[in-house]
Amino acid sequence: MSSNKMRLSGWPLLLPALALLAGILLVPLGRTLLDSVSEPTWTLKNYENIFTDGVTLTVLGRTVMIAAAVTAAALLIGYPYAYLMTRVSPRARGILLVIVLIPFWTSVMARNFAWIIILQNGGPVQKVFALLGADHVVLYGTSAGVTIAMTQVMLPFMVLPLFSTLGSIDRRLLLAARGLGSSPTAAFWKVFFPLSRGGVVAGVILVFTLSLGFYVTPALLGSPQQSLVAQLLAQRTTQLLDFAAAGALGMVVLIVTLVLVAWANRMGGTMSAIGVVATSRTKDR
């Protein structure tokens, strides 16, 4: 990376940002880590419990499964959508972009309540399924319903990095491939798709890691019996006040995330593609 070679003479400019990061991220993180191994005494018991209490591991597994399903669904929907965005007129592209961004700018709470209305018993989705002959399709309160709603919430995080990557691929390479004997389909899979890998990895990482820690949607749409890691964390901190156990669980999730990011870096997932999201994002979850 050429940025590694950048001269460091401007580093004092980074001080405010570093101070902020230290204050709101590193210090609390350090505290959490410390608590997780020192409460009530110096021990690794809190970590041991994760693997032995019979619940946490199940929840972790379920969380990873749902995050993976959400990521796969977002990729399957987001890739063609982002591809379409690069192929249409600038006007149509603007419209498609706004369609992605409007939910992005809308409060997650508002969107989740909308999903409750859509998925609830007797709601429109159930009616449509009934019309098709499938009675009593229950989505509200199930992992399937959570997955659907989370996919919609996460879609912008997939579409934006993909759009920026796909848009920067030199389409003349496709012509070259055609001239060398590739059918349009072969040219896509052998040239275009491999070149979009950076955007795919960036989108996958963003959606997957955000999904791992997602709280609002599973809490509102899922059932307590199907809770995910974030709900477990909330329960341990706000109801059981067991900060040490929660800290240990948080650390495990953090480690999973860091491993993924490291993998993404190795796969050439461009951090700049992730950066696109930051600039188009004005509101927090």
Next chain:
Amino acid sequence: MTHDTTVKATGSSPGTRSGTEIRLDHVTKDYGLEAPAVDDISLTIEPGEFMTLLGPSGSGKTTTLNLIAGFETLTAGTIVLNGADVSNVPPHRRNLGMLFQHYALFPHMTVAQNVAYPLRERRADKREIARKVAEVLELVQLTGRDDHHPAQLSGGQQQRVALARAIVFEPRALLLDEPLGALDRNLRSALQVEIRRIHREVGSTFVFVTHDQEEALNLSDRIALFNSGHIEQVGTPQQLYAEPETLFTARFLGDSNVFELGQAALDENLTWDGETWGIDPGTVAAHPGVRTRSAIVVRPEDVEVVNRLDEVPAGANAVRATVRDVEYMGAYRTLLLTMGERRLPGRARVSALHGDHAVGDDLVAWWRPRAQRIVAA
């Protein structure tokens, strides 16, 4: 210039690699702009020929090449390869090699993978691929770079890889769209030599697009000169330079002194600005436009200068001129002149041994009637 179409690959690839005939028959491409990009072009490119499509920017050269390659669809007309109409055949089934100005190497593949690409698409077996890749990389003098990525190569090396990739599958013809346009001058002439050599060695038909007249003159067996969507003239470089049919051709290739005649009778003598000049019937263009509007074209190297009218040899055409400027070019110098009462700009190329000419000198410029060319204007 005659071209030997029986030239065969001298490399180890056996069998026939002789070229393909490419015939464009009333080919038109209309993008819906004011004028068609390519307007009713007919052209036959001989097997094994090095044909250059030359012309100013926007004259339709790239469009024509893309029509041959199949990247664009025809508005009208047909394209025939070795007798088979391919007008509706998609590009990946036309089996033509293509070289672009922008190289179009696949950045995620190594040099060897790039070159192997067309062979893999044709399901060649592994050993065959390895052998051919090595062979063609040697041909373009890039042996040992197999595992480099395109970004690690210079522009000239990248274009060599692209060239290797375009010929490795023994395409029916090679189409080149300003392949040297992005390279600096020295590299350009080095690669010109190389392209010429590879053309000789593989013996297949080359269609080369450029707007650089020098490049066209250096490389081509024949040149098709494009002008706003139609072909102005087709011929060998010598024909186009020495026997232009139109003023456009004369002006596009090399420098010329141009004397516009309007509608003139071209049977014996003619007059220009009060001067009476002789005509050599062999120098009148066959182009029908000559009868409605014509011009005399004289190349600067055919113009001589003397100090007085009585020094002009009998039978020569002469005009009074004043030296406007002198360009020193080593062995010779070019006099920039104003000629005749009309003060027409002109130029004469004279030997440096020919004595001195200062700006403002009055002289007489002359040339033989057979050195001039009467073209459609």
